[in-house]
Amino acid sequence: MTTQRRYRSHAGEHVVWLNFRDSAHPLAGGAEVFMHAVARRLVREGQRVTVVTARPRGMKRTETVDGVTVRRMGSSYTVYLLALLWVLVHRRQINAIVDTCNGVPFFSPLAVGRQVPVVVLIHHVHQTMFAQHLPRPVASVARWVERVGNRKVYGRRTVAVVSPSSRSEVRRVLGLAGPLYVATNGQEPIEVAGVDRSVNPRIVVVGRLVPHKRWELLVRAMPRVAEILPHVELHLVGDGPCRARLEALVDEIGLRDRVWLHGRLPAEDRDRLLATSWLTVCTSEVEGWGLAVTEAMSLGIPAVVLAAPGLRDSVRNRVSGWVVPDPGLLAARLTDALIELDDPAAARDWAQRCRAWSARFAWNATADRMASLLMHEDCRRMKADRRAVCDLATVVEMPIEQAILIDYRGLRSVDQIDWEEPGSAPASVRLLLAGFDECDAAALLHRCGLDTSSITARVARPTDLVGWKRTGGPRAYDLQAYFQQYAAVTGMRRVS
Incomplete structure (x- = not known):
């Protein structure tokens, strides 16, 4: 060995x-x-x-x-x-x-x-x-x-x-x-200045024109949407082997006055067009995550997606967009979403929720996670780990005065840490403990000398597995000191 x-x-x-x-x-x-x-x-x-x-x-x-x-x-x-x-x-x-x-x-x-x-x-x-x-x-x-x-x-x-x-x-x-x-996708937030959303209801989609994206479902839905919203527009940005077929479909249905295939655009032009959108859409049959969707959310644009793997994680239904369970319901959901977004106050609420959700995903966190998984696999290789694999995980939430007592280097590289930035109330820190149930988590916290009466633990749901800032283990060398400074900023009394 x-x-x-x-x-x-x-x-x-x-x-x-x-x-x-x-x-x-x-x-x-x-x-x-x-x-x-x-x-x-x-x-x-x-x-x-x-x-x-x-x-x-x-x-x-x-x-x-x-x-x-x-x-x-x-x-x-x-x-x-x-x-x-x-x-x-x-x-x-x-x-x-x-x-x-x-x-x-x-x-x-x-x-x-x-x-x-x-x-x-x-x-x-x-x-x-x-x-x-x-x-x-x-x-x-x-x-x-x-x-x-x-x-x-x-x-x-x-x-x-x-x-x-x-x-x-x-x-x-x-x-x-x-x-x-x-290891969730991060993203680079899109920033576009001096661009307002369009007067007419507008859908802007960014993505490759390949078979599994199924953009023909979106194109075929447009006539039904136009029956209720006659000024609706669809803009497809991207290129690929399906472009000619999609252009032929647009001509066949008679949508040249409301559907535009732009091909690839320079990043600045693409982002300015996206910023005018009311809504983005993804109709993929399968998607790892849906990076174009969360990037659009950084501009405050909600998404309508089909309930495919990946997309049903990148979009929180009725929070940052709408998850459609069946392609046959796509036209109706698009229509309802655009009608709801016609109200400026509702559009502002959607934009705020989209930006908040999108902000949870950063490439620095993704890089930290991938490096930690490589470290974890190296440790398993060294120890010839043959323990049973468990997909269970537990979310632990604790007040900052408890969080400052933990040496995060002592956690495993597969564990994760998240927190709200100073100024949020109440100040708390969350841990995701991989392979632990609530009893295992309580035992671990007790060994760390924490008062578990102020700590909550529950089994993680799928949505709990995304959006974490840092990983435990050696790469968390600075977190305890950071949380001590955090406690000082938030006015919390340090527990000795």
Whole structure:
């Protein structure tokens, strides 16, 4: 058994990120945004990050982007073998690996065995998508690889998913046996000055025009919405293989006076158009999270989404948008939402709730979570952990005068911490204790010397698994001092 630690998230350590595409790829999407946002933050901490990915025609083999080394090799099909060989050759210089399973994984454990900690990153399950993108025989092989190959190669390794519903899908459909933890997407808040929302009811959607997004459902719903709201507009921003088909559908239904397909727009133009919107929409069949949806919320724009995995987590029904259980109800929900948003006071209330929900998700927190999961997997590798995996978690809430007594470095790297900023009342700190029930949590707090009479604990619900600021363990080195300063700011008496 290996006895040497490989990854502690220290400066100079080398993290390799295996991903189907990089952020400069012409078809880059949310998975690539996630990867680059986390990778460049690890680089800021002094770590080395190498992204190994496919090489589209005309792109450089090696490039440095925001301090991240990008190595491109092979086509969309051959990259998996070439990347595996690259890892095999360089395995002694690698401290940790993030192995992205974009339907088909890279199977990096075949190259490094137990010598290097590997965390598998899954944005969503692809079983239903393969038939939309691949010929039937190839799709059947891909489904087998995702469902069976994953289990055989990764075994009990730690898996990171981006939403609670994706976690359920991975456990239920793929049957992976290792620990499953949520590492939610962060986001860069969109800021647009001097732009008011449009006079007419306007829907603006940002996303790739690909089959699983099912934008035709939205286009076909527009005539019914227009029966009640004759001045309604739909703007689709993005490009992809379905664009010609969608343009033909717009012509077929006679919607050229109310539906616009803009293609890709420069970021500034895209954001200014989005800021004029009343509403955004996502009709995906499957989505890891729905980054475009929460980005729109940072502008105060609520969303109507279908109840697909991921989307039902990124949107809180009747809080930051509407979750529609059936595509047949889409037109009615769009109409009702736009009518409700026609009231300026109601629109302001929706905007306030959307901004508050969106503000819970930051890339710094995502990077902290991914580094902590790599540390956790390294500890499991060292200890050959064979304990039963438990998906249960408990939320603990305590007043600040209790929170300042905890040494957060003593928590595990998979535990998480959250709090309201100074000025909020009452001042409190929340913990998410992975694998704990309420009794386990009470016992832990008692060992920490806390007065549990002022502390509440309950089993975590899916919505409790997202939106946390920090992780426990070594990366929480400064939290106790921070909360002591927090207590001073809020005027709380320090407990000795």
